[in-house]
Amino acid sequence: xxxxxxQFESDLLLHGLGELPYWRSxxxxxxxxxxxxxxxxxxxxxxxxxxxxxxLTPPGGRPRAPRxxxxxxxxxxxxxxxxxxxxGSLFTVRIAATHYFGxxxxxxxxxxxxxxxxxxxxxCR
Amino acid sequence: xxxxxxxxxxxxxAPDPEGENVSRARGGDRRAFDELVSLHDKSLRGFIAxxxxxxxxxDIVQDTWTACWLALPKFxxxxxxxxxxxxxxxxxxxxxxxxxxxxxxxxxHDAPEIPHKESAFGAIEDxxxxxxxxxxxxxxxxxxxxxxxxxxxxxxxxxxxxxxNLNTVKYQFYRAHQQVAxxxxxxx
Numbered sequence: 001x002x003x004x005x006x007q008f009e010s011d012l013l014l015h016g017l018g019e020l021p022y023w024r025s026x027x028x029x030x031x032x033x034x035x036x037x038x039x040x041x042x043x044x045x046x047x048x049x050x051x052x053x054x055x056l057t058p059p060g061g062r063p064r065a066p067r068x069x070x071x072x073x074x075x076x077x078x079x080x081x082x083x084x085x086x087x088g089s090l091f092t093v094r095i096a097a098t099h100y101f102g103x104x105x106x107x108x109x110x111x112x113x114x115x116x117x118x119x120x121x122x123x124c125r
Numbered sequence: 126x127x128x129x130x131x132x133x134x135x136x137x138x139a140p141d142p143e144g145e146n147v148s149r150a151r152g153g154d155r156r157a158f159d160e161l162v163s164l165h166d167k168s169l170r171g172f173i174a175x176x177x178x179x180x181x182x183x184d185i186v187q188d189t190w191t192a193c194w195l196a197l198p199k200f201x202x203x204x205x206x207x208x209x210x211x212x213x214x215x216x217x218x219x220x221x222x223x224x225x226x227x228x229x230x231x232x233x234h235d236a237p238e239i240p241h242k243e244s245a246f247g248a249i250e251d252x253x254x255x256x257x258x259x260x261x262x263x264x265x266x267x268x269x270x271x272x273x274x275x276x277x278x279x280x281x282x283x284x285x286x287x288x289x290n291l292n293t294v295k296y297q298f299y300r301a302h303q304q305v306a307x308x309x310x311x312x313x
Contacts, residue, residue: 010296013302014280014295014299044306044310045302045303045306048302048305049302051251051255051309052255052274052302054252054255055251055255055256055259056175056274056275057274057275058168059168061168061277064273064274
């Protein structure tokens with residue numbers, strides 16, 4: 001599902017200032033890559049933000065600097081890391097399950113069989 | 126055998142002098158409170174001057190610190206002390222405006238005298254234009270912008286300090302920028 005530019009508009013400033021949550025920031029970065037109109041609106045907002053930051057600098061302080069938003073590549077890398085982590089976790093769980101519980105799963109059914117010398121069953125005791 | 130250096134304190138458990146002072150001040154330690162005052166007073170004074178003008182600054186700063194001292198035992202330490210302190214100051218400014226009946230238009234003469242390194246005429250002129258645009262913002266938006274840029278608080282901290290919904294704060298922040306951008310764009 002794609003958001004339209006109007007739906008993104010209120011997020012443009014927060015994106016430029018690095019204030020958006022990670023995945024929303026990434027989503028908007030991807031949109032901005034292909035949308036010149038939104039890039040222009042964001043540039044206007046960020047210019048105003050920079051001027052406000054300079055005008056409202058506390059005495060002896062420095063203007064508040066924006067944090068970088070989540071880049072498109074950075075988001076893809078994070079997504080790849082999460083997928084790899086999940087796949088690794090699933091693989092580990094599967095290996096552990098096979099190693100520790102595999103023998104009980106594959107144990108031959110002995111339910112109705114009587115005690116026999118070759119069978120490791122309690123019925124023989 | 127490799128000898129690893131001894132770690133005295135882990136980065137996340139490094140002592141926070143302000144946090145210690147806040148804890149001691151909560152327990153009634155006057156000296157710790159004085160240290161907090163000396164640490165924050167200058168910027169707090171600038172913040173209040175920017176909001177109410179230079180005439181009433183001393184009274185409001187005094188009221189803010191008194192309220193801070195009285196309310197410190199109730200301070201949860203869940204939030205940052207600075208955010209909490211600026212929340213008190215913002216409320217004191219609102220009380221001041223309420224007592225006066227209305228907020229005066231922020232004139233350029235009321236703007237705090239902030240020393241600036243830029244001596245170029247253009248930079249000063251630009252600052253004046255921005256301050257004039259900021260002066261025309263609604264009070265609620267102006268508060269959010271001041272706390273963000275001047276007090277260096279995050280948007281969630283501002284929401285907590287002003288006891289507003291975070292989405293409301295984000296919207297006010299956005300609207301303020303939209304209006305200032307329009308005005309500055311129109312004025313060149």
